[in-house]
Amino acid sequence: MGKVSLPLEGGCQCGSLRYSLSAPPLMIYCCHCANCQKIAGSAFVVSATVIETAFAFIKGAPAKTEWTSDAGNERYGWFCPDCGCRIAHGQTPSINILSLRAGTFDDTSWVEPVGHIWTKSAQDWFRFDEALLTCEGQPTDYGPYIKTYAAQERF
Numbered sequence: 694m695g696k697v698s699l700p701l702e703g704g705c706q707c708g709s710l711r712y713s714l715s716a717p718p719l720m721i722y723c724c725h726c727a728n729c730q731k732i733a734g735s736a737f738v739v740s741a742t743v744i745e746t747a748f749a750f751i752k753g754a755p756a757k758t759e760w761t762s763d764a765g766n767e768r769y770g771w772f773c774p775d776c777g778c779r780i781a782h783g784q785t786p787s788i789n790i791l792s793l794r795a796g797t798f799d800d801t802s803w804v805e806p807v808g809h810i811w812t813k814s815a816q817d818w819f820r821f822d823e824a825l826l827t828c829e830g831q832p833t834d835y836g837p838y839i840k841t842y843a844a845q846e847r848f
């Protein structure tokens with residue numbers, strides 16, 4: 694696979710909301726927490742961790758919703774006010790990091806999770822790849838995820 698070029702672009706299902714990302718993600722993983730399952734209407738979410746200042750909406754204005762995460766953090770989510778598609782999550786106060794829904798990139802062919810978090814709330818039928826990283830809950834140290842992701846050398 695060739696190198697991915699920046700900036701990356703993506704958007705919501707209907708196209709009202711478009712974004713640009715000017716720096717590579719720090720890591721990509723699957724989150725199986727109860728909130729992600731509910732938000733995605735699915736078994737897990739594929740999340741790309743990106744630097745907040747490298748991310749910008751270039752079309753449309755997102756709507757915002759807020760909640761307390763399974764780990765107890767004050768989180769917010771940006772979504773399209775027209776189609777409801779969730780784009781990214783951030784934290785208050787800011788930790789300069791956003792969790793971008795990796796499925797919203799225009800090109801997802803390079804997206805490959807390095808591991809799974811919140812495996813304790815994963816659906817029983819899900820089979821984990823033993824070669825990937827796993828964490829029962831919220832990792833206290835994302836170092837191994839970041840290191841493994843960097844080793845993919847996608848950018």
Ligand SMILES: [Zn+2]
Pocket residue numbers: 705706707708709710773774775776777778
């Ligand atoms: Zn939309």
Ligand SMILES: [Zn+2]
Pocket residue numbers: 724725726727728729730738811
């Ligand atoms: Zn989650």
